[in-house]
Amino acid sequence: MINSPVSQGDTDVAIAAARAGAEIVRTRYGQRLARFDKGDGDFATDVDVAAEEAILDVIRAARPRDAIRGEESGRRGPADAVREWLVDPLCGTLNYAVGTMLVAVNVALRDGPAAVADPFGGEVFHTDGDSARVRRDGRDTALEPTAATRLVDVNLDPPFPGAPAFRAVDLLAHPGFRQEFRPRVVSTTLALAWVAAGKRAAYVTDGTGLTESVHFAAGIALCRAAGCVVTAADGGPVGPTGRGLVAAADAETHGLLLSLIREPLGAGPGRRG
Template sequence: MINSTVGLDDVDVAIAAARAGAEAVRARYGQRLTRVDKGAGDFATEADVAAEEAILDVIRAARPDDAVHGEEGGQRGAADAVRQWWVDPLCGTLNYAVGTMLVAVNVALRDGPAAVADPFSGEVFFTDGATAWVRRDGSDTRLAPTAANGLVDVNLDPPFPSAPGFRAVDLLAHPGFVATFRPRVVSTTLALAWVAAGKRAAYVTDGGDLTGSVHFAAGIALCRAAGCVVTGVDGAPTGPAGRGLVVAADAGTHALLLSMIRAEARAVTS
């Protein structure tokens, strides 16, 4: 691995790392895996840990001085390092543990390149920070968001930090939502890559500031580079004071979803 990473630029490191993680995930699929309890119903598996180690091997070989924050191993190197990699080795662990092939491997350099690998389709979605692409069967295709399919992925997993003002599940009760869109629940941030790729019209999730989250950093970077509209659920820019995400393929879809979110919030608090 050390020889194979010599001379790679940052976007190539992100792609190689995501691919290494995806290989570890795919190799263990369907096996009986030990679970590590994280509390509150959350857990990791041997596949999560193995994928993170595979990703770390790539980053350490190519960028030994960089810091890394991993979902499983925590912080390695200075938390305030200028060069910090965010690693989510298996987003969708519960899906994976029950045999559902809807997961993502997320690798992102803060304020830089990022890659999201789908272990089962073989696709790697990536960005150099300016443009976004998908690599499939050795060919790269520019990502082109579109809302034409009308599919909106809504994260229904608790907790709901914006409740009672907003819960993502409440959006499904808005009559205009089901009249305009078709809800989907993938339960993995692979859905963000799908918005960038035109496989989803939008993605909505509750939460705080997700821009520095190992789960969301790579997907957000992809969507921004692809030209998607990215804000919090309140329509404000994402950042330290942010609240969740509304990521849409175009401005019209984004505005419509925000109007529905605000209508549901008013109905709950009135």
């Protein structure tokens, strides 16, 4: 798709939409949920649906000529729309359904501004495409990535389309990874926002077409705007044909993770260069 023209105020629309979804997620927490089976062990809940509708209401009111692609409702809006919003109303549904407060609400204008809301942390991470900030209590602060924590979040959810060449799960058994990092698995793309914010050193996942995914587009946009190093698992560009994702706070961390991915398991501890 051709890059979408960005309008003044699109960042505010993304923030408002993400906050609207986060409000539904937060207020419905702990209530009985209706589940809708999506196959292969995955499901949505009535909260996913309600949060998505709240997000769509905000976008449609502000940008009626834009298309919207939501995880639960698919694509809506004018068929000839130049611009498209990508909406993941509740990233971490399985966490939420069992009472774990690790979820994210993702809203992104394709090739433009994006916002990731943490419903329980009270933070909204956002980018206008050039800079990245976090809003807490009405105040914006610039995001500053750092690898100081040495914590790397790894997405372990199957399927593993990159296997056998690449499986994010294999990193956990690599002696070089154990020497340099400590793994974390939060099972939500909130972890990508945490890379941009310096709460994680890196994030690694399998998958394809991630920049166009309702799950990943907002987090990738945040990381890029914050100055993180973001590539596919082979070091190439993340895009329609790129496989996997390595988003790291700095070039050293990114390079080390790529070397571990490329190094055969059992080849020995990795070394910092």
